[in-house]
Amino acid sequence: MAGCAAVFLPADPPRAGRVAFWHPDGAAPPDGVGEAEEVTVVRPHGAGGARRHTVRAAVLPVQQAVPVLSRARARAGATPSAAFWGAGAVLALQLAARGRLLPGLSAADADAWRVGPLGADDVRRLRELAAAMPPEAHAVPLPGLTPLHLPEPEALLRSFLDAVADGLPRSPTARIAAGAAPYAAPEPVRLPEQRGWAAEVAAGQDAGVRVSLRLELPGLTEAAAQGAGPAMDLGDDDAPFRAVVQLHSLADPTLVVDAAALWAGAAPAVEDAFGPRTRVDTLLTLRRAARAWQPLTRLLGAAVPGGLELSDAEAQELLGEAAARLAAAGVEVHWPRELARELTAHGIVEPTPQAASDLPGFLSAEELLTFRWRLAVGDRELTEEELDRLAEAHRPVVRLRDQWVLVDPELVRRARERQRRPLTTLDALGAALTGTAEVGGETVAVDASGWLAELRDRIADPEAAARREPVGPPAALAATLRDYQLRGLAWLHRMTSLGLGCCLADDMGLGKTVTLIALHLHRQQEPSAAGPTLVVCPTSLLGNWQREIERFAPGTPVRRFHGAGRDLDELAEGEFVLTTYGTMRLDAERLAAAGPWGMVVADEAQHVKNPRSATARALRTIGGRARVALTGTPVENNLSELWALLDWTTPGLLGPLKSFRERYARAVEGELDRATADRLARLVRPFLLRRRKSDPGIAPELPPKTETDRVVALTREQAALYEAVVREAMGEIRAAEGIARRGLVVKLLTALKQICNHPAQFLKEQRPRIADRSGKLELLDELLDTVLAEDAAVLVFTQYVRMARLIEAHLAARGVPAQFLHGGTPVKRREEMVRRFQEGAAPVFLLSLKAAGTGLNLTRAEHVVHYDRWWNPAVEDQATDRAYRIGQTQPVQVHRLVTEGTVEDRIAELLRRKRQLADAVLGAGEAALTELSDAELADLVELREAGR
Numbered sequence: 001m002a003g004c005a006a007v008f009l010p011a012d013p014p015r016a017g018r019v020a021f022w023h024p025d026g027a028a029p030p031d032g033v034g035e036a037e038e039v040t041v042v043r044p045h046g047a048g049g050a051r052r053h054t055v056r057a058a059v060l061p062v063q064q065a066v067p068v069l070s071r072a073r074a075r076a077g078a079t080p081s082a083a084f085w086g087a088g089a090v091l092a093l094q095l096a097a098r099g100r101l102l103p104g105l106s107a108a109d110a111d112a113w114r115v116g117p118l119g120a121d122d123v124r125r126l127r128e129l130a131a132a133m134p135p136e137a138h139a140v141p142l143p144g145l146t147p148l149h150l151p152e153p154e155a156l157l158r159s160f161l162d163a164v165a166d167g168l169p170r171s172p173t174a175r176i177a178a179g180a181a182p183y184a185a186p187e188p189v190r191l192p193e194q195r196g197w198a199a200e201v202a203a204g205q206d207a208g209v210r211v212s213l214r215l216e217l218p219g220l221t222e223a224a225a226q227g228a229g230p231a232m233d234l235g236d237d238d239a240p241f242r243a244v245v246q247l248h249s250l251a252d253p254t255l256v257v258d259a260a261a262l263w264a265g266a267a268p269a270v271e272d273a274f275g276p277r278t279r280v281d282t283l284l285t286l287r288r289a290a291r292a293w294q295p296l297t298r299l300l301g302a303a304v305p306g307g308l309e310l311s312d313a314e315a316q317e318l319l320g321e322a323a324a325r326l327a328a329a330g331v332e333v334h335w336p337r338e339l340a341r342e343l344t345a346h347g348i349v350e351p352t353p354q355a356a357s358d359l360p361g362f363l364s365a366e367e368l369l370t371f372r373w374r375l376a377v378g379d380r381e382l383t384e385e386e387l388d389r390l391a392e393a394h395r396p397v398v399r400l401r402d403q404w405v406l407v408d409p410e411l412v413r414r415a416r417e418r419q420r421r422p423l424t425t426l427d428a429l430g431a432a433l434t435g436t437a438e439v440g441g442e443t444v445a446v447d448a449s450g451w452l453a454e455l456r457d458r459i460a461d462p463e464a465a466a467r468r469e470p471v472g473p474p475a476a477l478a479a480t481l482r483d484y485q486l487r488g489l490a491w492l493h494r495m496t497s498l499g500l501g502c503c504l505a506d507d508m509g510l511g512k513t514v515t516l517i518a519l520h521l522h523r524q525q526e527p528s529a530a531g532p533t534l535v536v537c538p539t540s541l542l543g544n545w546q547r548e549i550e551r552f553a554p555g556t557p558v559r560r561f562h563g564a565g566r567d568l569d570e571l572a573e574g575e576f577v578l579t580t581y582g583t584m585r586l587d588a589e590r591l592a593a594a595g596p597w598g599m600v601v602a603d604e605a606q607h608v609k610n611p612r613s614a615t616a617r618a619l620r621t622i623g624g625r626a627r628v629a630l631t632g633t634p635v636e637n638n639l640s641e642l643w644a645l646l647d648w649t650t651p652g653l654l655g656p657l658k659s660f661r662e663r664y665a666r667a668v669e670g671e672l673d674r675a676t677a678d679r680l681a682r683l684v685r686p687f688l689l690r691r692r693k694s695d696p697g698i699a700p701e702l703p704p705k706t707e708t709d710r711v712v713a714l715t716r717e718q719a720a721l722y723e724a725v726v727r728e729a730m731g732e733i734r735a736a737e738g739i740a741r742r743g744l745v746v747k748l749l750t751a752l753k754q755i756c757n758h759p760a761q762f763l764k765e766q767r768p769r770i771a772d773r774s775g776k777l778e779l780l781d782e783l784l785d786t787v788l789a790e791d792a793a794v795l796v797f798t799q800y801v802r803m804a805r806l807i808e809a810h811l812a813a814r815g816v817p818a819q820f821l822h823g824g825t826p827v828k829r830r831e832e833m834v835r836r837f838q839e840g841a842a843p844v845f846l847l848s849l850k851a852a853g854t855g856l857n858l859t860r861a862e863h864v865v866h867y868d869r870w871w872n873p874a875v876e877d878q879a880t881d882r883a884y885r886i887g888q889t890q891p892v893q894v895h896r897l898v899t900e901g902t903v904e905d906r907i908a909e910l911l912r913r914k915r916q917l918a919d920a921v922l923g924a925g926e927a928a929l930t931e932l933s934d935a936e937l938a939d940l941v942e943l944r945e946a947g948r
Helices: 062-072 080-097 120-131 153-167 172-178 192-206 218-225 259-265 268-274 278-292 294-300 312-317 321-328 384-391 409-416 425-434 450-459 462-468 483-497 512-523 539-552 581-586 588-593 614-620 639-649 657-671 674-687 716-734 738-757 759-763 775-789 801-814 827-838 873-880 903-913 915-924 934-941
Strands: 005-009 018-022 035-045 049-061 101-105 111-115 209-216 241-249 256-258 307-310 331-334 343-351 369-377 397-400 403-406 421-423 436-439 442-448 502-504 533-537 558-560 576-580 599-603 627-630 705-712 794-798 818-821 844-848 863-866 892-899
Touching: 005 035, 005 062, 005 080, 005 153, 018 035, 018 062, 049 062, 062 080, 062 153, 080 111, 080 120, 080 153, 101 192, 111 153, 120 153, 209 278, 241 259, 241 268, 241 278, 241 312, 256 259, 259 268, 259 278, 278 294, 278 321, 278 331, 294 307, 307 312, 321 331, 343 409, 343 425, 343 450, 369 409, 369 425, 384 397, 384 409, 425 436, 425 442, 425 450, 425 674, 442 450, 450 483, 483 502, 483 512, 502 512, 502 639, 512 539, 512 599, 512 627, 533 539, 533 581, 539 558, 539 576, 539 827, 576 581, 581 588, 581 614, 614 639, 627 639, 639 657, 639 674, 657 674, 705 775, 716 738, 716 759, 716 934, 738 759, 738 903, 738 934, 759 801, 775 794, 775 801, 775 863, 775 892, 794 801, 794 873, 801 818, 801 844, 818 827, 863 873, 873 892, 892 903, 903 934
Parallel strands: 209 331, 343 442, 502 627, 533 576, 533 599, 558 576, 599 627, 705 892, 794 844, 794 863, 818 844, 863 892
Antiparallel strands: 005 018, 018 049, 035 049, 101 111, 209 241, 241 256, 241 307, 343 369, 369 421, 397 403, 436 442
16 A cells, blocks of 8 residues: 555545545556545646546545554655655644544534644644645545646645544544444534534634743742842742733744733734734633633633733642643643752662661562652752751742752652652562652652662673673583573572572573573582472473483482372482473472472473463472573563563562553553563563574574475365355354354364365364375475485474374375374383484474474474464474574474465465564464454455465
8 A cells, every 4th residue: 555646535524534545557456455436636747737537546434544654654665645644644643642632513513523722833743744745645636626726735634634633532432431422423413503612612723823821920030130040039928920821923933922912002013923813812712721720711801811810729730730731722831931940859769777788688688678759959869958848838939959949749749758668679679670660550760779779780681790790610510501501501690699580581492401400500519509409391301301411410310200109208409300290280289398499490481371370370389499480482472471480480570460461561562662661671681581593692503494485275175175164154253242253263263274284184084085185285295205305304293183193194105204292192202202213213203283392302303394384483483493403403494384375374474474463463373363353354264366
């Protein structure tokens, strides 16, 4: 759409306006977007002439066009008109976000919102943008006029802004709450009886004058005029503030005059500059402003609305919300320049005077920190005496530091509530790291002091701190650690020695296991940290952990707490105990009683990403001097999983889950609020070390990796099954609602993926004919022929055990040596299969994605095939990392099999174009797609011809 010319088509009411998109070269507009219509536009013709042309256009309602246009303005290759209306859309949204919306009536007496009131800067921006309007942006001629007349740019732009504004307040929530009430319902509501009121509002918006209030304090103003300066002592003088009405010309923003002067008969040049409607427009503006701030009603009955005296309470109101309400009504408030407004307040988090001066063991430092308010003039903190004066202030001005200072009532409240408040250590650390704290439901800026600031500086940047405080490999370690592994060891040592848990989230294959073994050995050298280490991991990793410990820490005792006859008798001081998540859940009491452990490690910690699961609850009952999580994917689906990991390693750091969702997850996931995301990153970064293979200097020895989508057509049988299932299922889905509909959607998506794999899988045939029925299987045969001819090895992943069985039987019939690992494979059998593959005895390794997507080291493979697509790309990446990891010496080729024109094709396209979006939206799997509308779902699953 960005490559199309765009023009706005006004309507009555404004929200019914539309935007037409067409190709200037005569090409057809995009299919499937908006309504296809013929639109008459004016195009250049001959030497300096113009002529009407009828073009085919895609026409969108303005509310649907706004997101298209706002993206088009920044898109390379966008037409000037699309970029122009994109800029107009952004301006409209900015005005709405600032509350610049006014109710009124359309020409046909329909309820309509419009942008306004507009300040001088708003009018300037609008006029500058209108002056830049390209010809195509207003190419639709005005009807019934000869010769041709095009819409005037500023008027057309204002109509567009009003059209956007008219649709925004009519949200589904507003419609439900208000029913068919005016200004909420989408359908027009005729209100001819309100025409007078609407004209008043419109006149106030369209006035050529802007009104402001200039506040004066007579004693202060006179002292400044006499050169006495702001230090003049006002003492107990109760001279009232005075609000003077000022008028600003919108045509000439430099022209300002007091309303009293204009009413008294200003100079003719001034009268002419403001125009004959100025007095009426001023009164209309003041009437509107009086609804926002009641004291202005005293001006409405005055013969001359020149100004009014204010009580201290009224003046204080103008330091708070009253000024914001007046600004929204188009009236700015200006305070005397002689008054300083440098009084600021922010929080200080610091140890109590009783706390030790050195850095304590952090988690044992209970109730050693407090929060207090710091109020300052400029960069100088107020003394206790000055704070007392401020707290006792009864006027909106206070004498501080030889100058008069405007005092916000909120600052007075904080001066009165300046007593120290106790903070938990983790709340204090969170405040120090993010620079903010929640105080009374409000987010305020804070500084840290004392050992808390020292701690913050030590842990804020994990990599930098690891370079400043290096840790050498322990003498008992029989391995050479890479530089990034040494930095990881230093970070783990520093965090655990402070009593803080942490999460090592390196990519799969970067050596998290050996780094953890080195940490265990290092901690045995310190009596306060020594003790047995409990490792909880998936069943498939028990053997890998034991082999790695025996290889890199020879002589270190290690036992498996798994299977029949498991025991915890006579634990050695530096022993490793290995158990599975399932066993840990069953025997959590025994494991907890054997503690406290020197260290508790959760490997592949995403297994406890649901904090309410029985496994996660059991893990929390096992105590240890340090807790470390290991995972390659700290966030698979949503930020609540990150909370679950860090709330186990360092309980309380991120607060309760409900508060975390409200404060961080909704803003980051829903709106991608950059400021909130940055604040969360500052809080999390010290506790989570994330390194990727692609990071500079991490794993330069890794060979290249090539990823290819292998597109294949369905067989005739598959296509017939696919279309029949879509047709039948969509009929049921359209008639269903709620949870029943969501269940039908999941059932449809599962059925379509199975058909794309092989008809026999979908039909659940007991004795199937396998060959020549699936395009994917034929392509797999071709790939395997090439791989085996090169004497290479391949991993084939599928999420369906039944499909893997079909492939296994098919390869056996062809005489291709293969083996299949799935969730039911016993641990010893898994280890034997891994050994056989690594030694080259079975070049084709079929793997269930869930059972084998993590933990296995299969560097013999040079090829990885994803037979079917997983909804979450992070899961596919983990599976690929079984081959693409440290120890791999050959280039790795990743083949993803995708059936052309199907739901798989559309998902693959989304993953290619919007990887970041896919991680967020598709991470929830099929559940995210159950919320699609019927039309969106039909578009997703429709079988399309090649090239469409």
